[in-house]
Amino acid sequence: xxxxxxxxxxxxxxxxxxxxxxxxxxxxxxxxxxxxxxxxxxxxxxxxxxxxxxxxxxxxxxxxxxxxxxxxxxxxxxxxxxxxxxxxxxxxxxxxxxxxxxxxxxxxx
Amino acid sequence: xxxxxxxxxxxxxxxxxxxxxxxxxxxxxxxxxxxxxxxxxxxxxxxxxxxxxxxxxxxxxxxxxxxxxxxxxxxxxxxxxxxxxxxxxxxxxxxxxxxxxxxxxxxxxxxxxxxxx
Numbered sequence: 760x761x762x763x764x765x766x767x768x769x770x771x772x773x774x775x776x777x778x779x780x781x782x783x784x785x786x787x788x789x790x791x792x793x794x795x796x797x798x799x800x801x802x803x804x805x806x807x808x809x810x811x812x813x814x815x816x817x818x819x820x821x822x823x824x825x826x827x828x829x830x831x832x833x834x835x836x837x838x839x840x841x842x843x844x845x846x847x848x849x850x851x852x853x854x855x856x857x858x859x860x861x862x863x864x865x866x867x868x
Numbered sequence: 869x870x871x872x873x874x875x876x877x878x879x880x881x882x883x884x885x886x887x888x889x890x891x892x893x894x895x896x897x898x899x900x901x902x903x904x905x906x907x908x909x910x911x912x913x914x915x916x917x918x919x920x921x922x923x924x925x926x927x928x929x930x931x932x933x934x935x936x937x938x939x940x941x942x943x944x945x946x947x948x949x950x951x952x953x954x955x956x957x958x959x960x961x962x963x964x965x966x967x968x969x970x971x972x973x974x975x976x977x978x979x980x981x982x983x984x985x
Contacts, residue, residue, distance in 0.1 A: 791972050803911075803959065803976040810972075848911065852972050855924055856901055856961065860910035 761786045765849045765859035772839055772866050780834040780862045782823075782849035790851040792816075792825050792832040795858075798845045806834075806847070839866045870894075872977035874960050880983045881950055889945040889980045893962030900943050901974060902935055903959045911959065917943065950984045957981050 766781040784792065794806040794816070807816030812827035821836045832849060844866045849859040873892040881887050893900050902914040913927035917937045928934070932950075937943040947954055961974040 793973060795976075802978045803961075805973050805975075808973055852963075852974070854918075855913065855916045856963070856974050857913065858903075858911040 761790070761851060761853055761855070761857045763849050763851055763857055763859035765847075765862055767860070768846075768863040770862060770864050772864070774841055774866055774868050775838045776866075778834070778836040778839045778843075778864070780847055780849075780864070782832045782834065782859060784830050784832065784849075784851045786830075786851055786853050788853040790853040792823070793850040793852065794821070794823055794832070794834050795848040795850060796845045797848065797861075803848070839864070841866045841868055872960055872962055872975050874958075874977035874980050876980055877978065878981045878983075880985060883952060883984055884949055886946065886948045887950055887982065889947075889958050889960075889982070891943045891945070891960030891962075891977060893941065893943070893960070894975055895941075897962035897964055897975075898940070899963040899974070900937055901961045901963075902943070902945050903961070904956045905959055905979070906956045914945070914958075947982075950982075952984045955982055955984045 762785045791810045793808045795803045796806045807818040809816040809825035815824045823834045846861045848861045875890045898919045900917040903911040915935045916924040932948045935945045957979040959979045961976045963974040
């Protein structure tokens with residue numbers, strides 16, 4: 760069945776550091792790929808998405824590229840801020856919506 | 869409404885009691901999902917409704933859990949004879965389309981925090 764594997768956290772970075780959170784997937788069809796973010800005390804919200812191979816999703820300085828050849832959708836940001844501290848979930852959607860286990864990011868000033 | 873609405877936002881119940889959690893999806897969204905998130909954990913898939921198709925119940929942890937979706941809109945998740953391990957935040961999400969493609973992002977409600985004492 761479909762599955763998503765993302766790097767375990769927590770990830771602790773200093774402000775302005777470069778961020779990468781790895782995500783790989785297994786899917787039976789041609790899924791759409793997503794990153795969701797959950798800020799402390801808040802609900803899940805969509806951060807970015809990509810619907811086909813080589814698409815790049817971007818939002819709030821975050822980017823992720825749909826790589827079919829490596830079945831990956833790694834999340835990157837060039838310069839993180841304290842306000843980026845949250846839990847990040849990689850997800851795929853073919854039929855159902857399947858999530859990874861989440862990666863907690865803590866950015867220190 | 870503008871977003872996915874869940875009620876109640878918090879529920880405290882005694883072990884052994886039944887509970888019903890409600891989800892009101894975004895109008896026109898044909899897909900509806902239930903997930904469970906335990907403290908500090910990821911999202912555990914429970915059940916998925918898509919239009920008039922038979923729901924995907926593969927994630928329901930036991931036969932104490934059931935869900936229905938009436939008229940293709942509102943959904944109710946029922947937990948019978950609640951146990952302490954059922955304590956979690958129950959999240960509902962809805963989306964516009966079924967498989968792959970454009971416009972398939974899911975929108976989440978704020979969740980129902982269930983505490984079984």
